[in-house]
Amino acid sequence: DAKTTQPNSMESNEEEPVHLPCNHSTISGTDYIHWYRQLPSQGPEYVIHGLTSNVNNRMASLAIAEDRKSSTLILHRATLRDAAVYYCILRDRGSQGNLIFGKGTKLSVKP
Amino acid sequence: NAGVTQTPKFRILKIGQSMTLQCAQDMNHNYMYWYRQDPGMGLKLIYYSVGAGITDKGEVPNGYNVSRSTTEDFPLRLELAAPSQTSVYFCASSYGIKNIQYFGAGTRLSVL
Numbered sequence: 588d589a590k591t592t593q594p595n596s597m598e599s600n601e602e603e604p605v606h607l608p609c610n611h612s613t614i615s616g617t618d619y620i621h622w623y624r625q626l627p628s629q630g631p632e633y634v635i636h637g638l639t640s641n642v643n644n645r646m647a648s649l650a651i652a653e654d655r656k657s658s659t660l661i662l663h664r665a666t667l668r669d670a671a672v673y674y675c676i677l678r679d680r681g682s683q684g685n686l687i688f689g690k691g692t693k694l695s696v697k698p
Numbered sequence: 699n700a701g702v703t704q705t706p707k708f709r710i711l712k713i714g715q716s717m718t719l720q721c722a723q724d725m726n727h728n729y730m731y732w733y734r735q736d737p738g739m740g741l742k743l744i745y746y747s748v749g750a751g752i753t754d755k756g757e758v759p760n761g762y763n764v765s766r767s768t769t770e771d772f773p774l775r776l777e778l779a780a781p782s783q784t785s786v787y788f789c790a791s792s793y794g795i796k797n798i799q800y801f802g803a804g805t806r807l808s809v810l
Contacts, residue, residue, distance in 0.1 A: 619796075630702075630788045630801030631741065674740065678796070686799060688733075688740030 591675045596693045599665045607660040607692055609675030614655050619678045622649065622660050623686070624671040631674065631688075634660065670696045700724050704789050704802035711779040711809045719774040719805050721789030729792045730772040731756075731799065732764065734785040741788060747772055779809045 592610040599605040611620070622634040635642055635649045637658075642649040648661040662669055674691040705720045723730065728749045733741035733756075743756030747766040761783060763775040772791075776783060786806050790799040 623799075628804075630790070630804050631799075632801065633798040686741070686743075688742075690738070690740055 591677060591689055593673075593675055593689065593692045595690065596695065598695045598697065599662075599669075601667060601696055601698050602664050605662040605665045605669070605694065605696075607662075607673050607675075607694065608657065609659070610657045611675070611677055612656045614677055615679065617679055620649065620651060620655075620658050621676045621678050621686070622647070623674045623676065623688075624669075625674070625691070626668075626671045634673070636678075665694075665696045667696050667698060670694055702789055702791055702800050702802035704787075704805050706805060707803070708806045709808070711776075711807065713779060713781065713809060715779050716775070716777050717779070719776075719787055719789075719807075721772045721774065721802060722770050723772075723789075723791040723800070724770065725791060725793070725800065726769060727791035727793045727800075728769065729794065729797075729799075730766065731790040731792075732762070732772070732774045733788045733790065734758065734783075735788060735804075736785050744774065744787075776807075781809050783807065784809045 621636040623631040624634050625631045635647050637649045650659045672691040672693050674688050676686050702723045731746040732744040735741045742758050745764040747753045753764050766772050786804045788801050788804045790801045792799045
């Protein structure tokens with residue numbers, strides 16, 4: 588699976604939007620972009636995924652660059668509960684299914 | 699909605715002891731996974747299973763064994779605990795190879 592690069596940490600204020608970047612310059616045409624997050628002392632949880640088009644769900648939005656070499660996870664209004672480590676993961680369409688986690692971005696949310 | 703249940707939540711082992719980490723899911727998922735997470739790091743895959751009776755090694759399988767006799771259960775066995783196995787262990791399951799993985803709350807293990 589191709590490698591991703593994320594900032595180690597980011598800060599946000601409560602109720603403001605947050606844009607979490609991810610670079611994946613070696614992405615292949617069959618790689619999906621997945622985002623998971625891990626709240627303190629919990630297991631990871633799925634957030635969103637996409638291939639080429641921007642995606643929205645009740646948790647977040649995923650904006651994918653036209654060349655697919657980068658993407659941004661958008662939390663529209665950060666809450667204290669969104670403080671977590673966010674992982675950007677590339678997953679090949681034909682992969683065996685395991686997720687390859689990097690160190691992710693630790694998001695802090697200030698009240 | 700139980701999802702993926704892991705027991706115990708915490709455990710302290712002495713070097714050389716053995717134990718089994720339990721994982722059960724009630725979503726009828728065919729795929730199950732075991733990961734470990736060392737402090738400040740991402741998760742690494744230990745073993746996975748594509749269905750009852752079928753298991754395969756992940757990235758870091760040494761020192762561990764698994765079995766999958768039922769769809770619901772996927773226990774992880776540590777035979778001779780070593781300090782290097784001090785970690786947080788997560789079990790996950792998914793329906794299908796490409797689908798969302800659902801994780802348990804983890805087992806925090808210390809080997810002293």
